[in-house]
Amino acid sequence: MNPATDIPLNDQSESKPLNFIHQIIEDDNAIGKFQKRVHTRFPPEPNGYLHIGHAKSILLNYGTAVKYNGKFNLRFDDTNPIKEEDEYVQSIIEDVKWLGADFEDRLLYGSDYFQKMYEYAIQLIQKGKAYVCDLSAEEIRNTRGSLTEAGTESPYRNICNRSINVNLIQFQLMKAGKFPDGSKTLRAKIDMASPNLNMRDPIMYRILHADHHRTGAEWCIYPMYDWAHGLEDSIEGITHSLCTLEFEDHRPLYDWFLDELGAYHSQQIEFSRLNLSYTVMSKRRLLELVQKKYVNGWDDPRMPTISGMRRRGYTSEAIRNFTERIGVAKRDSTVDVALLEFSVREHLNKIAPRYMGILNPLKVIIDNYPDDQEEFLEAINNPEDESAGTRKVPFSKEIYIEAEDFMEAPPKKFYRLAPGTEVRLRYAYFVTCTNIVKDDRGNIIEIHCTYDPATRGGDSPDGRRVKGTIHWVSARHAKTAEVRLYDRLFTAENPAGEKYLEYLNPESLKILKNCHIEPALFENATPGLRFQFERLGYFCVDPDTNDNKLVINRTVTLRDTWAKIAGKQAR
């Protein structure tokens, strides 16, 4: 700490340019606005699971609070009982915590302020700035005007028709449940001719005889977003109220309410939401994918949800690094999913222990290896982390290798096993392919090799070199696992529009039931374990795992240079 400022010195703020929001904050602090206080919040509606776009917002809000030694609230914006559920509240709390955004004891609910909001509404009515309107939903729509034409005033708008006292009584009767749903609203009296549609006497309260997940049947009038949100920020003393671009048009209304009430006034700042290539990010569409079973729930590893990514094996640190890299701005943008995957690989490379596992097995018999012999060869657990140590991997006469690592007629630059070629079995021996066994239809069933005993451990005493090193698992010692391979959910870079379902990737999930893994992994395999299958990618143990079945998810593949070369050769 710097004793003069109490600000942590470890951040890189001098070296990195400020994003535009932090620039605003520093300008604010320079003139002493908010007494140099910074207090942010993440205000989700509990009507769905959080996705990576929310992660951007959470980490921006939390990171901003940390950077300026401020506070961060988690506040549920739960003003619409029809759409909201406790299940969503619980999942959101879990996700925010998992991301590392610490809201301390400030787990808050907009619904806790309903009484206060009600009292504020009475204040506005008393000021002559709000009125009860009997127009139906359709009538309100018809009198709102259009983008280019002014609206017309409600007949209930003017005090000549309805005195302040009558409005007050009507509003109290609304709250008391005397009217059916949709029969009346409380509206702000602003300007039906405003070019900003949000200012055309916006609705503050609607009647909804619905049970709320927290307040039950206590209320039958519920505040609208524009009315509620600024008050929630105000009540909590939020300084910088960060939201996405589509609320820019709402800022004049946000300001109007707070100014008319003379209430504490936080500053709304808008930034552009995150779009990611090859996926969809709207709650509506994610809900549809879940409800129509295109995926297996909100936490399906193909989903861009926080819970899906967690199940897929992504780390919160990787997601944090990703959101750092993408920055914050106001222009519409679609981030390449490759950047996310890079962040995931980068972190997993440092922390994931390595194991060997065979996804598509091909049996290899080492003819000159003694039938009953077995030995245990030393393997490095993580070349990026010496403290991860080593382990012993069993070896025997019959092993499995990856079917893709053998070709009868190899193309140029294929550095793997082929008739007559020698490769290294990782941490084991050099082997040379001597024979191929096929079935009646010509499919390769197994291959035969000879090994060089002098190369034990993988080094040749005579200094001869091999181009390729492949992974393997001893057949006798192998354990079986189900491996789920995930690919992008959509085939289109931007699956936009109403026909987005047409771009669903039919190959986004492939289940391999006969995978062979080394015993050390089997012993350590508890759900959530993240590891690398050497040469294949990063994987994790899925919670579907039980005593009878080990289920493994592929998180992300390793960069595959050979696939690129092979792809070019095919073209």
Place this chain on the structure above:
RNA sequence: UGGGGUGUCGUCCAACGGCAGGACAUGCGGCUCUGGACCGUAGGAUCGGGGUUCGAAUCCCUGCACCCCAGCCA
């Protein structure tokens, strides 16, 4: 055609009147018991047209393109 926003490498973000830079992606090379990781290297951008200025991505004018808004959703 009202109002509010936004235009910089393929993508995302910087440059705050003074050499357009970084990351990812891509190409090439090196290294390697993971064709991984890592290292090096190359190509690649200021929406158009005017103007101000010694000097413009940045300021002014003028076009153009894209996004958002007519829920008793948030």
